[in-house]
Each structure stands twice: as structure tokens, then as C-alpha cells.
Amino acid sequence: MDPNADADVFLVEQIRAGDQAGWRQLIDRYTGRLLAFARARAGSLGDAEDLVQDTFVGFLQSITRYDSTRPLETYLFTILRYKIYDLLRQKKLPVHGEPKDAADWWDHVTPVTQESPSGYAVIAEAGRQQEELLAGMLRRLIHELRDRGAFDDLQVIELVFFAGKRNLDVAELLDMDQKAVAGIKFRAIQKLQAYLEEAEEASRACLTEDHADLTVARVWREQRLTCLKRGTLGSYALGVLEEPWKSYTQFHLDVVGCAMCVANLADLQAEEEMRSALDKERMFQSSVGFLSRPG
Numbered sequence: 618m619d620p621n622a623d624a625d626v627f628l629v630e631q632i633r634a635g636d637q638a639g640w641r642q643l644i645d646r647y648t649g650r651l652l653a654f655a656r657a658r659a660g661s662l663g664d665a666e667d668l669v670q671d672t673f674v675g676f677l678q679s680i681t682r683y684d685s686t687r688p689l690e691t692y693l694f695t696i697l698r699y700k701i702y703d704l705l706r707q708k709k710l711p712v713h714g715e716p717k718d719a720a721d722w723w724d725h726v727t728p729v730t731q732e733s734p735s736g737y738a739v740i741a742e743a744g745r746q747q748e749e750l751l752a753g754m755l756r757r758l759i760h761e762l763r764d765r766g767a768f769d770d771l772q773v774i775e776l777v778f779f780a781g782k783r784n785l786d787v788a789e790l791l792d793m794d795q796k797a798v799a800g801i802k803f804r805a806i807q808k809l810q811a812y813l814e815e816a817e818e819a820s821r822a823c824l825t826e827d828h829a830d831l832t833v834a835r836v837w838r839e840q841r842l843t844c845l846k847r848g849t850l851g852s853y854a855l856g857v858l859e860e861p862w863k864s865y866t867q868f869h870l871d872v873v874g875c876a877m878c879v880a881n882l883a884d885l886q887a888e889e890e891m892r893s894a895l896d897k898e899r900m901f902q903s904s905v906g907f908l909s910r911p912g
Contacts, residue, residue: 622688625685625690626685628642629689632680648669649887649888650881651672651693651697652665653879653883654877654879655669655701657879657880659704660708668701668704671700672696672697676692676696688840688841690877691838691840691877694877694880748839750816751833752836752842753812754812754813754816755778755840756840758774758808758812759774769801770805771843772868773798773801774802775869775873776790776873777802778834779837779842779843780873784798841877843869843875844869844875845866845869845878845881847885849866850866851885854885854889855889
């Protein structure tokens with residue numbers, strides 16, 4: 618399990634027990650990235666701050682139903698997305714319409730139900746076994762590609778399976794031959810079919826049941842299968858991330874346009890700017906006494 622996920626589980630347990638220090642730590646950890654996301658979509662800084670505050674309140678109100686097997690960051694961003702949707706609707710600003718680009722899914726998706734995120738999670742519980750099987754298969758495929766350094770293949774399947782791009786669009790975006798894209802897609806599908814055949818019979822049967830809201834894109838997003846760790850984004854922001862991760866990070870941010878990773882990067886850059894300003898102030902304060910005084 619990801620150490621960050623372990624830390625989040627521990628924080629949630631503390632908060633459920635009424636620990637104020639745990640709650641403060643969670644707020645400190647997530648405020649920056651949530652605010653960066655909200656500021657890009659709300660009309661003002663004041664609105665963005667209110668949305669983030671409402672998000673934390675919404676999390677507390679639903680904490681008894683929060684499933685700790687799901688990434689906490691994704692859950693918080695989901696609540697925030699609902700809050701942004703409500704704000705835009707109240708202000709009678711456009712919230713519907715087809716996305717201009719499939720990679721813009723986060724900005725354009727309208728909630729399919731008026732249930733809260735936590736309530737919707739309860740409704741979707743019937744499909745959990747399906748989701749876990751599909752997520753495991755996709756994660757295995759992604760890790761195999763990463764382990765052998767096949768980042769070009771990973772970019773193709775991310776655009777096809779997650780962003781919903783056509784082969785022709787993927788070929789143009791990545792400057793590849795369309796037949797090469799089709800070949801990568803075909804081999805990926807073959808791999809997934811092989812993984813499914815390896816699964817136990819009961820697991821295979823669960824994918825034949827009717828569960829309309831189970832999609833590769835949704836599972837990919839909710840499980841954050843190719844989202845970047847904060848450490849990776851931090852290295853990228855500092856310009857010290859080495860290839861091939863540097864190119865893949867740029868692809869994930871600029872081509873896929875992952876909203877959560879973009880918000881995380883903006884938060885990290887803001888933190889770095891703040892640290893730089895504080896360092897300069899400390900240097901000034903520690904050296905100002907040595908300024909020459911008029912005779």
C-alpha cells in the first residue's frame with residue numbers, strides 16, 4: 618500500500634475518534650491542492666475558499682460512510698466537484714454541455730444523481746467486486762508497462778482507455794502512426810483478457826452482471842491509476858526529474874490534463890514560492906544588523 622494512503626487511513630481513524638490534531642493535519646495536507654483546483658473554476662478567491670471549507674464540512678458529515686479503501690484525495694476532490702457544480706448552478710452559469718476534449722472530463726461532467734458523493738458510494742456498493750477486479754487488471758497492465766520502460770505504450774492506452782480518444786486522435790497527439798496505435802491498443806486488450814482468464818471463476822462471472830456505471834475511465838479516475846505522486850511532481854517542479862518520468866509527467870499534465878495532478882503541481886509551486894520568500898526574509902533579518910550605519 619502507498620505510504621501516503623496509510624497515513625490518510627491513520628488520519629481518518631484519528632478524526633473519527635474526535636482527534637482535533639488529526640483534523641488539523643488533514644486540513645494542512647489538502648487545503649492547498651483543493652484551493653488550487655477551486656480557484657481555476659470558481660469566480661473569485663473568496664468563492665474558492667468557501668468551496669474548500671464546504672468540502673471539509675461535507676467530508677466530516679459523511680465520514681461515517683467513507684470507505685478507507687478508496688483514495689482520500691479523490692474523495693475530497695469529488696466532494697469539491699459537487700460543491701463547484703452547485704455554486705455554478707446557483708449563479709446560473711453553464712454547467713452542462715459536451716466537453717471540448719475528452720481529457721476535460723472533470724470540468725464538464727455533471728453529477729448523474731442528486732445523491733451526495735457518499736450516498737452515491739453506497740448506491741454503487743453492488744458493483745464493488747466488479748470495480749476491484751477491473752482496477753486490479755488495469756493496475757497490473759500499467760505496472761508491467763512501467764517496469765519495462767514502455768512509457769510510449771502507456772501514453773497510448775491512457776489516452777484510449779481513460780481519455781476516450783480515437784486511434785486517429787491519439788496518433789496525431791503523440792505523432793505516431795495510426796497502425797502503431799492500433800497495435801498497442803490490441804495488445805493491451807489481449808493482456809487484459811489474459812488477466813481475466815487467470816482470475817477465479819467467481820470473479821470472471823461478476824463482470825457479466827449488469828452494472829451500467831462501471832467503466833474503465835471511471836475506475837481509472839477513482840483509483841488514480843496513473844496519477845503522479847507528490848514527490849514526482851515536486852521533482853518535476855524543481856526541474857530535477859529525470860527521463861523517462863519527466864516526459865511522462867509532462868504528458869500526464871499537459872496532454873491528459875489530469876485535474877487533480879495539475880492542482881497538486883500548482884499547490885507545490887505555491888509552497889516553493891512561499892518558502893523562497895520566507896528564506897529571503899530570514900536572510901534579510903539575519904543580515905540587516907550588519908548594514909553600514911551613517912557616521
